[in-house]
Amino acid sequence: MTFEIDLDGTRRAVSIEPAGQGRFRVVVLGEPRTVRAERTSEFGLSLTLDEASGRSREVTVTPGSNGELLVGLGGRTVSVSVDGRRRRGGGDGGRDTAGEQAVVAPMPGRVVRVLVSRGDEVAARQSVVVVEAMKMENELRSPKAGRIKEVAVGSGTLVEAGRVLVVVE
Amino acid sequence: MKILIANRGEIAVRVIRACREMGVPTVAVYSDCDRLSPHVAAADQAIAIGASEAVRSYLDIGKIVDAARRAGADAVHPGYGFLAENAAFASACRDAGLTFIGPSPEAIALMGSKTEARAAAIRAGVPVVPGTERPFDASASDGEIARAAEAIGYPLLVKAVAGGGGKGMRVVDARGDLASAIARARSEAGAAFGDAAVYLERRLTRPRHIEIQLLGDRDGTVVPFVERECSIQRRHQKVVEESPSIAISRDLRERIAAAAKSVAQSVGYTNAGTIEFLVDRDDRGVDAFYFLEMNTRLQVEHPVTEMVTGVDLVQWQIRIAQGERLDLDPRGALTPRGHAIECRIYAEDPDRGFMPSPGVIRAFHPASGPGIRDDSGVTAGYTVPVYYDSMIAKLIAWAGTREAAIARMSRALAEYQVLGIRTTIPLFAWLMHQDDYRAARYDTTWLDRVMAERARRQASFNELDADEETLVTIASAIDAYLRARKGSAPADAGFGMGAWQRTARSEALRE
Numbered sequence: 001m002t003f004e005i006d007l008d009g010t011r012r013a014v015s016i017e018p019a020g021q022g023r024f025r026v027v028v029l030g031e032p033r034t035v036r037a038e039r040t041s042e043f044g045l046s047l048t049l050d051e052a053s054g055r056s057r058e059v060t061v062t063p064g065s066n067g068e069l070l071v072g073l074g075g076r077t078v079s080v081s082v083d084g085r086r087r088r089g090g091g092d093g094g095r096d097t098a099g100e101q102a103v104v105a106p107m108p109g110r111v112v113r114v115l116v117s118r119g120d121e122v123a124a125r126q127s128v129v130v131v132e133a134m135k136m137e138n139e140l141r142s143p144k145a146g147r148i149k150e151v152a153v154g155s156g157t158l159v160e161a162g163r164v165l166v167v168v169e
Numbered sequence: 170m171k172i173l174i175a176n177r178g179e180i181a182v183r184v185i186r187a188c189r190e191m192g193v194p195t196v197a198v199y200s201d202c203d204r205l206s207p208h209v210a211a212a213d214q215a216i217a218i219g220a221s222e223a224v225r226s227y228l229d230i231g232k233i234v235d236a237a238r239r240a241g242a243d244a245v246h247p248g249y250g251f252l253a254e255n256a257a258f259a260s261a262c263r264d265a266g267l268t269f270i271g272p273s274p275e276a277i278a279l280m281g282s283k284t285e286a287r288a289a290a291i292r293a294g295v296p297v298v299p300g301t302e303r304p305f306d307a308s309a310s311d312g313e314i315a316r317a318a319e320a321i322g323y324p325l326l327v328k329a330v331a332g333g334g335g336k337g338m339r340v341v342d343a344r345g346d347l348a349s350a351i352a353r354a355r356s357e358a359g360a361a362f363g364d365a366a367v368y369l370e371r372r373l374t375r376p377r378h379i380e381i382q383l384l385g386d387r388d389g390t391v392v393p394f395v396e397r398e399c400s401i402q403r404r405h406q407k408v409v410e411e412s413p414s415i416a417i418s419r420d421l422r423e424r425i426a427a428a429a430k431s432v433a434q435s436v437g438y439t440n441a442g443t444i445e446f447l448v449d450r451d452d453r454g455v456d457a458f459y460f461l462e463m464n465t466r467l468q469v470e471h472p473v474t475e476m477v478t479g480v481d482l483v484q485w486q487i488r489i490a491q492g493e494r495l496d497l498d499p500r501g502a503l504t505p506r507g508h509a510i511e512c513r514i515y516a517e518d519p520d521r522g523f524m525p526s527p528g529v530i531r532a533f534h535p536a537s538g539p540g541i542r543d544d545s546g547v548t549a550g551y552t553v554p555v556y557y558d559s560m561i562a563k564l565i566a567w568a569g570t571r572e573a574a575i576a577r578m579s580r581a582l583a584e585y586q587v588l589g590i591r592t593t594i595p596l597f598a599w600l601m602h603q604d605d606y607r608a609a610r611y612d613t614t615w616l617d618r619v620m621a622e623r624a625r626r627q628a629s630f631n632e633l634d635a636d637e638e639t640l641v642t643i644a645s646a647i648d649a650y651l652r653a654r655k656g657s658a659p660a661d662a663g664f665g666m667g668a669w670q671r672t673a674r675s676e677a678l679r680e
Contacts, residue, residue: 014645080642
């Protein structure tokens with residue numbers, strides 16, 4: 001079985017074949033290896049990449065709230081998608097700034113203020129909407145310089161994560 | 170005595186634990202989204218008080234007083250946040266014949282106004298940070314405020330008179346930013362506290378935040394405790410606290426503690442409270458301290474004081490409210506045994522500007538072992554609600570020395586598992602290894618400066634090396650393989666509680 005694993009924007013094809021007694025033949029980037037893996041709990045896996053070393057690592061693989069997988073290792077957590085089941089929302093890095101861009105609510109909350117109107121010219125990173133979530137006011141900024149094409153919410157609107165607030169063109 | 174806890178989450182659990190140890194029955198209150206909260210399960214009784222929005226439940230004085238009456242409670246512990254520093258709530262409890270486990274409504278009102286509290290400190294002969302002595306209400310003109318700002322000088326802070334916890338506070342570096350900062354502070358304060366009045370205060374550039382916990386009884390005895398160091402802050406909110414502070418000499422400790430005691434005594438303070446100070450080192454290397462404000466309640470970070478003094482502050486709150494006299498040894502309260510550090514675990518993503526990360530906690534394994542204290546308010550299967558503060562737990566490490574406490578905290582953070590949401594744990598794991606932290610070379614601006622610098626170069630607290638990336642990639646694929654072979658849904662199709670589990674849990678809830 002082959003899976004496409006996307007970690008931080010880097011996609012790798014991983015093929016997995018069972019090799020008996022908790023072992024798997026794994027090929028990543030053309031490099032074959034035998035990995036020992038056992039479930040330690042519903043979300044936990046104990047992995048041994050090199051049996052001779054006797055070193056096993058505990059990895060957790062858990063569904064996150066944005067549709068991505070959260071993979072935990074040694075106190076750190078990274079987002080992973082399997083076979084293109086991509087997270088919504090995404091990070092700020094590497095976003096394409098051509099064409100229309102939406103300012104999207106990153107979390108559920110309440111719109112406190114809308115700082116722009118339709119037709120306004122805005123600079124990149126200019127604040128456009130203030131959303132209160134979990135008792136803090138968060139300023140959401142325009143992803144690009146441009147003109148406000150649409151304001152989809154008003155002050156006081158309760159918004160879910162992923163809701164489009166403002167469109168910049 | 171039967172105590173109703175007018176709060177939720179970890180602090181409600183903390184108070185219930187103290188009550189259990191004293192054999193005092195407890196009543197929890199809960200909003201719609203908190204029915205499965207651990208504090209509800211921990212209490213002897215639980216009363217529903219309404220909708221999830223705090224104003225319709227935990228901030229509704231009438232509903233809480235009514236819940237106390239219905240449950241037959243005769244005392245109320247407010248915890249921190251919500252109504253804990255609301256004089257009207259303390260009065261309403263008194264009027265309803267309920268013992269409010271905290272100071273008098275008069276003391277709350279006096280010290281709750283930051284400008285009145287400053288005046289009280291000045292009267293007690295304690296230095297304050299230069300600032301405006303009278304608040305600006307909503308009718309104050311921008312010109313009037315700007316003139317006051319010129320007199321104080323920049324940089325300065327705009328602070329809500331009713332504020333706290335970094336809400337309703339803005340830093341102003343230059344006069345051009347004053348008007349917008351005032352508008353934002355007012356809007357936030359109006360929404361959070363229902364009071365848009367603000368005042369101005371000089372911003373010390375590199376201060377440490379040092380605070381003194383104290384207890385006062387009804388006979389006027391006030392016992393101050395060894396200081397807490399709370400300079401590790403993000404956006405003016407504490408995230409790591411410790412006791413004692415290695416920046417405070419014994420002489421300075423005694424002077425600050427004496428100042429705290431005289432402020433508390435001058436206002437007839439009873440029960441637990443904390444006086445916050447800024448400590449600033451001048452060009453000659455001399456430390457000066459300034460009264461900042463008083464919190465008329467139990468603090469989030471009270472466990473570090475408990476760990477180094479062996480005093481249970483919550484049990485003392487209850488005993489004082491029952492009319493007991495404080496018989497603590499004042500020398501012992503000022504003499505720390507070992508060192509304690511607390512990390513506040515928030516459901517926030519430190520890699521994305523501390524963006525809240527609500528959602529379902531799929532698995533929860535707090536750290537344990539020698540010297541570790543877990544004060545948490547969540548469990549596996551619990552959904553972190555979007556309605557309240559995002560702190561889900563506190564992790565406290567105690568050891569004989571600061572160095573050993575840091576090592577212990579590091580060990581515990583690596584054990585700690587909160588699966589399904591992002592938390593501030595990776596930030597703390599990183600922090601414990603920073604030279605500046607280990608050498609205690611920091612002030613209240615340090616973490617924000619470091620975070621801004623890291624954001625510029627897009628550094629992550631969750632960085633993996635190449636081998637770890639390979640490991641994570643293989644683990645993700647094996648996980649997908651095992652789930653596919655088992656015929657179960659892939660991991661991202663959701664693994665909430667099953668219907669049977671849900672039914673069993675709701676049946677286990679008392680009315």
